[in-house]
Amino acid sequence: MKRTLLIVFILCMSLIVTSCSKNAKVELNINGEEQTIEIKKGETLDSSYNPSIDGYRFDGWYLDQGYTSLFDESTKITEDISLFAKLTKVFNVTIIYEGNEKLLVVEEGVKIEDLEKVEIVEKQFVGWYYDSEFKKFAAVKTIITEDITLYGKYIDKVYTLSFDTDGGCEMKDVKFSSGKVPEEPLLNPSKLGYEFSHWSLDKEGKEVYNFTTVINDDFTLYANYVEADYTGLLDNIVPDVIDTDITLPIGVDYLEYNWKISDPSLLTYEGVYNPDLTDKEISVQLTINVKGQEETLMFEKNVKIKKYELKELIVGDVVAGYTSSWYYSGYSEEVLKTVDILNISFAYVKEDGTLNINDIAEMLKETVGAGHKYGVRVCLSIQGYGEDTKNFSNCAADDTLRVKLAKSMVDAVIKYKLDGLDIDWEYPGSYSGRGLAEDRANYTLLIKEIRKQLDAINKDYLLTSAIPAGPWGHDRFELDKLVNYFDFINMMSYDLNSSSFGTHHAALYPSTISSGTVGGCSVDETLTLWMSKGVPASKICLGIAFYGKDIKTRANSKNGLGVSGVTGGVYQNSTYEKVCGTYFSKIGQTVNYNFDYSACAPYMFNTETRMFFTYDNELSIINKCEYAKEKGLGGVMIWEIGEDNTNTLITAVAQGMERLLDGKEIIVGGTNTFNVGDEINIKAVKEVVDTALKEKLVYNIDNTQVATLDGNTLKLIKEGTVTITAINKETNDVYGTLVIIIK
Numbered sequence: 001m002k003r004t005l006l007i008v009f010i011l012c013m014s015l016i017v018t019s020c021s022k023n024a025k026v027e028l029n030i031n032g033e034e035q036t037i038e039i040k041k042g043e044t045l046d047s048s049y050n051p052s053i054d055g056y057r058f059d060g061w062y063l064d065q066g067y068t069s070l071f072d073e074s075t076k077i078t079e080d081i082s083l084f085a086k087l088t089k090v091f092n093v094t095i096i097y098e099g100n101e102k103l104l105v106v107e108e109g110v111k112i113e114d115l116e117k118v119e120i121v122e123k124q125f126v127g128w129y130y131d132s133e134f135k136k137f138a139a140v141k142t143i144i145t146e147d148i149t150l151y152g153k154y155i156d157k158v159y160t161l162s163f164d165t166d167g168g169c170e171m172k173d174v175k176f177s178s179g180k181v182p183e184e185p186l187l188n189p190s191k192l193g194y195e196f197s198h199w200s201l202d203k204e205g206k207e208v209y210n211f212t213t214v215i216n217d218d219f220t221l222y223a224n225y226v227e228a229d230y231t232g233l234l235d236n237i238v239p240d241v242i243d244t245d246i247t248l249p250i251g252v253d254y255l256e257y258n259w260k261i262s263d264p265s266l267l268t269y270e271g272v273y274n275p276d277l278t279d280k281e282i283s284v285q286l287t288i289n290v291k292g293q294e295e296t297l298m299f300e301k302n303v304k305i306k307k308y309e310l311k312e313l314i315v316g317d318v319v320a321g322y323t324s325s326w327y328y329s330g331y332s333e334e335v336l337k338t339v340d341i342l343n344i345s346f347a348y349v350k351e352d353g354t355l356n357i358n359d360i361a362e363m364l365k366e367t368v369g370a371g372h373k374y375g376v377r378v379c380l381s382i383q384g385y386g387e388d389t390k391n392f393s394n395c396a397a398d399d400t401l402r403v404k405l406a407k408s409m410v411d412a413v414i415k416y417k418l419d420g421l422d423i424d425w426e427y428p429g430s431y432s433g434r435g436l437a438e439d440r441a442n443y444t445l446l447i448k449e450i451r452k453q454l455d456a457i458n459k460d461y462l463l464t465s466a467i468p469a470g471p472w473g474h475d476r477f478e479l480d481k482l483v484n485y486f487d488f489i490n491m492m493s494y495d496l497n498s499s500s501f502g503t504h505h506a507a508l509y510p511s512t513i514s515s516g517t518v519g520g521c522s523v524d525e526t527l528t529l530w531m532s533k534g535v536p537a538s539k540i541c542l543g544i545a546f547y548g549k550d551i552k553t554r555a556n557s558k559n560g561l562g563v564s565g566v567t568g569g570v571y572q573n574s575t576y577e578k579v580c581g582t583y584f585s586k587i588g589q590t591v592n593y594n595f596d597y598s599a600c601a602p603y604m605f606n607t608e609t610r611m612f613f614t615y616d617n618e619l620s621i622i623n624k625c626e627y628a629k630e631k632g633l634g635g636v637m638i639w640e641i642g643e644d645n646t647n648t649l650i651t652a653v654a655q656g657m658e659r660l661l662d663g664k665e666i667i668v669g670g671t672n673t674f675n676v677g678d679e680i681n682i683k684a685v686k687e688v689v690d691t692a693l694k695e696k697l698v699y700n701i702d703n704t705q706v707a708t709l710d711g712n713t714l715k716l717i718k719e720g721t722v723t724i725t726a727i728n729k730e731t732n733d734v735y736g737t738l739v740i741i742i743k
Contacts, residue, residue, distance in 0.1 A: 025080040029065070031056075031087055039077050047073070056087040057105065091144050096132070097152030098123070106144055113140035118152070122178035122216060126153040156180065162220045164203075165189040168196075169254035169290050184211040190254035190290045192297060194225035234286050234299040243306040244373065246271040251291075260285040265417070266305040274369045275308040276417055277458070308372040310419070311340050315538045316628075318635025319657055320464070320490060322381060322422075323367065325359045327575070327642025331367070334647045334661055336374035338654040341462065342367060343422040345640070346383035347412065349391040353404035355382065355412055364416045377419035379462055380412055384425035392425045393432035396442035406449040410457060420462025421450060422490070427468070428476045436476060444478045451485040462487045466637075469493040469543065471520035471529070480534035489535065490637040493543035494616075496521035502553050502560040502612035506545045508600035508624055515562035517599055523624065527631060541637040542628045544653065546644045547575050548615025559592050559605040560612030575643035576615065580686070583613055588692030595619060595735075600627075602687070618652035618685045619736050622670035625656025648686050665712070668699070668726040668736035675743055678716045684726035684735045693728065697735065700725045706742055716742045 023038040030051045039045065050058050061071040061083040071083055089108035094101065097118055104116060117125050128138040128150040138150055156177035163171040168191035176182035188196040201207040205224040238246065248271040251257045261267055262283040266274055281304055289296040320341035323331075331342075344367055348356040357364070357380075364380070371378040384392030395401040409421050428443045429436025447463070454461040465482070467473055469491050482489070497505035498518050504511060509524045511517040520529075523542055531537060550572055553563040574582070583604050587593045590608040595601070600623040604613040616624075628636050636653065644650065654661050656670060665683040666672065674680065683689055688697055701709040706720035714724065719742050726735040 024077045026077060027080075027082040028061075028085065029082065030085045041078050042076050044076055045071075045073055045083070051085050051087065053087060055089060055091075057090045057107075059086040059088050062086055092147040093144060094147075094149040095128075095152055096149065098154055108145075110144050111140065112138050112142045112144065112150075115150070120154055122157050123154040124157045126155055129153055157216070159216065160218045162218075163189065163223065164220055165191070165223045166225070167191060168194075168223055168225070169292060178216045179214060181211055181214055187253040189223045190252075191223075191225055192255075192288070192290050192293070192295050193228055195228040196253070197224045197226050200224055230288075230297065230299070234284070234301055237286070238284050238301065238303055240301075241304045241306055242267060242273055243275075245273050254291045256289050256291050258287040258289070260287070263305075267303075272369055273305070273373065274365075274417065275305055275372055277307055279307050280305045309375055310372075310377055311375040313340055313377075315634050316632060317657060318488065318541060319638070319653060320488065320541050320635065321638040321641045322466075323363075323641050325363055327640055328363055328367075329642060329645060331370055331641075332645075332647050332650070334650050334654065334664075335641055336370065336376060337661060338650050338657070338659060339376055339638070339641075340635075341377045341379060341419075341464075342371050342641075343379050343381040343464070345381040346424065347380055348388055349382060349384060349395055349405060351391055351394070353395050353401040354408045355405075357412060364418075368417055372417075377462060379420040379422050379464065380409070380416070380418050381422040381424050381466075382409065386431055389425065389427070389431040390433060392446075393428070393434050393439055393442065396446040397434065397438070402442075402446055402449055406446065406453045409450055410453045413454070413461060414457065419460075420464070420487075421454070422462075422464045422466065423447065423450070424466040426466070427473070430476075440476060440478055444481050447482055447485045464488045464490060464541075466490045466492050468495075469521070469523065469526035470496050470518075471525075473526075474529055474533055479530060483535055483539055486539060488539055488541050488634045488637075489530075490541045491523070491526060491530070491543045492639070493523045493526060494545040494547075494639065495549075497549060497614060499551075500565050502551060502563045502565065502603075502605075503614065504561075504596065504599050504601040504603065505549050505614045506543070506601065506616050506620070507596075508620065508627060509598060511561070511596055511601070512598035513558075513561050513596060516596060522599065523627070527633075537632045538634050540633045541635045542624055542633055544621055544624055544636055544638050544649075545616045546638055546640055546642075546649050547573050548579055548613055549573055550611050550613040553610045553612050556607055556610050559594050559603070560610070561594070561596065561603055561605075563612065565612075574613075574615075576649055577643060577645050579613070579615060580646060580648075580690075584687060584691055587687055593687045593691075593693065597734075600624070602685075604687075616649070617687065618648065618667045619669045621649060621652040622656040622667060625653060626670050629657075666714075666738065668724055668738040671739040671741065673741045673743060674716055676716055676719060678742075680714050680716075682712050682714055682724060682738065688726065688735045693735075696728045696730050698727060698729045700727060707740070714740070716740070719743060 022041055024041045026037050026039050028035045063069040063071050065084050067086045090105050093104040093106055095104060098120060112128055130136040130138055132151050134153045156179060158175050158177055161174040161176060161182045165171055168189040171189055174182050199209045199221040201209050203222050209221055248259050249257055259269055266280055266282055281302055283300060283302050285300040287296050287298045319339045321339045322343045322345050324345045344360055344364055350356050368378045395405040428439035432439055451463055454463055463486055465486055467477055467489055494506040496518060497503045501515050504517050507517045507522040510522050551565045553560045553565055555563050557563060583591055591604055591606050594603050600620050602617040602620055625636055651661060651664050652667055655667055665681045668682055668684050684697055688694060699709060701724055703722040706718040707722040708715045722740050724738040
């Protein structure tokens with residue numbers, strides 16, 4: 001029994017020893033943690049023991065903690081060993097580009113610039129961004145420290161087009177994107193003596209390139225030329241006789257044109273034609289060179305600057321207009337076709353008997369040329385108002401300064417190619433420090449001297465003056481003597497209002513409405529007075545105002561006419577252009593439009609603010625023009641053209657002086673003559689057609705046997721006379737009457 005137990009024990013121990021001797025212990029060290037496993041001797045380490053830890057990449061088992069000796073996992077294990085897992089910190093980078101997505105696993109310490117860039121055909125990688133809109137750029141030196149998503153921005157690959165100009169001007173390279181046709185240069189290459197023909201892809205010029213073919217690569221284009229014939233080039237640009245503005249080009253492509261003109265006062269370098277009173281000959285030289293190169297070609301010719309032809313000044317038909325520096329903004333064609341004389345305002349008299357023209361020097365250069373092209377006489381207006389009266393008075397009183405001042409004026413006429421002078425000394429005997437009698441006599445002496453010096457140069461030069469209307473102006477001048485020297489006297493028939501009442505400031509006749517005009521302050525009364533002083537009607541130009549004046553009245557009655565003003569209230573000037581915005585927009589609402597037919601003067605009244613406004617409009621202007629013709633006056637005068645940039649009032653002047661402008665409607669006012677078969681369009685004054693009053697406007701015709709009216713179109717069918725009346729169909733207020741004589 002004991003023997004049996006012993007045998008069993010020995011067998012068990014043998015099995016245990018045998019069993020232990022067939023396994024090997026493997027100690028696994030993972031990130032500082034130990035794990036022991038047994039592997040049957042002769043077998044390899046199962047990969048299932050490889051660690052998988054989020055954020056780390058397993059890089060193999062090592063036999064040492066310093067990871068210098070890599071354990072080959074195919075090695076059969078025969079004894080106990082210790083292994084160390086090498087783990088590397090990694091991050092997931094999702095890259096999105098051109099509609100594709102890819103996951104990258106990167107180690108700790110990797111920078112943005114180290115990331116793989118996917119190559120895309122004909123695309124150029126720009127950079128990585130944190131957003132799909134490519135607004136937040138990922139800096140290339142940024143170290144990746146977390147899982148991120150990056151968006152790759154690509155653009156079309158950019159190529160370079162170079163130009164070989166074969167000795168011509170240098171041309172900059174052109175950049176273009178893949179798949180695109182490069183942009184054609186705006187300027188062709190220039191080569192002196194040659195004319196550009198075409199671009200080619202080869203030096204021989206056979207393979208023509210017309211900027212229609214896509215070339216996805218850098219390439220060079222070669223310029224091809226033909227010999228240029230410059231014969232006639234200067235003649236094609238500059239005619240032999242110049243009678244209008246011309247264009248002097250500064251070059252073609254890279255060719256530079258340099259001009260030399262012997263007298264730029266007649267033809268400016270901008271090609272502006274500034275003729276003289278006689279034909280003049282000048283030389284024009286053209287030098288051509290390629291930009292950046294010294295070689296040149298030169299051409300020269302003599303040309304004739306044709307003299308300007310002035311409009312004939314017909315007494316009874318003259319239209320003069322002042323233009324001030326503070327309102328000047330150029331002239332419309334309507335103005336230049338209507339006026340005969342432009343008075344450029346103002347020059348001023350200096351103490352030493354010379355002129356100060358600084359305010360209008362540049363303006364003169366422009367207005368003289370503009371006027372002469374339309375045959376308009378351009379004159380220099382010299383002012384002496386307020387404190388400026390002193391210099392006028394002092395020079396007129398001194399024999400030496402008087403002659404010097406006259407010469408300064410004549411010199412200015414010659415220098416600026418003017419056609420005369422206008423004297424606007426306002427007023428002798430006022431602000432001058434001298435008595436009226438002395439200033440009045442000296443004024444005459446000055447005018448006599450100016451006339452003398454003008455005639456010595458050219459007897460056709462004009463000498464005119466502005467003299468105030470009303471009962472007080474004539475006494476300041478020796479009118480009976482001055483008419484021997486002046487071509488025309490411009491009647492300043494405006495500002496004739498009272499500063500204390502709502503009165504007309506430019507009435508043609510005295511108003512029958514009580515206190516509507518100041519005594520003696522109308523055109524008709526002034527004309528009678530002047531003629532009694534020896535002024536011939538033919539030398540008087542009746543003044544027309546392109547501005548108005550307003551005053552606040554005490555009472556809201558009579559539409560303000562004849563109503564006293566608020567204490568201390570004075571009239572304020574307003575240009576016609578300004579009035580169109582401040583008053584016209586409210587007509588038919590808070591503003592009443594009125595026309596005083598007794599005075600031939602319009603006025604408006606704001607019932608809300610009690611503001612009374614007096615001015616000239618289309619209807620009063622036509623009446624004044626017809627009055628000037630009926631009375632045998634020299635014509636009319638405008639102060640001041642620049643105060644109406646709407647061309648409304650100048651059109652009325654043109655109609656009143658029977659010089660109708662093409663394409664303009666006929667204003668219902670005055671008398672005009674037309675022919676059988678004519679068809680014309682009519683219109684009421686602007687105050688009606690541009691406001692709420694238009695809704696109640698109707699046109700009445702009194703003779704349908706000689707004319708028919710359809711809307712505002714009048715057809716003239718037979719000889720005779722027809723009258724058109726513009727009226728308010730509800731109130732019967734008359735907005736104007738037009739008489740047409742049909743021949």
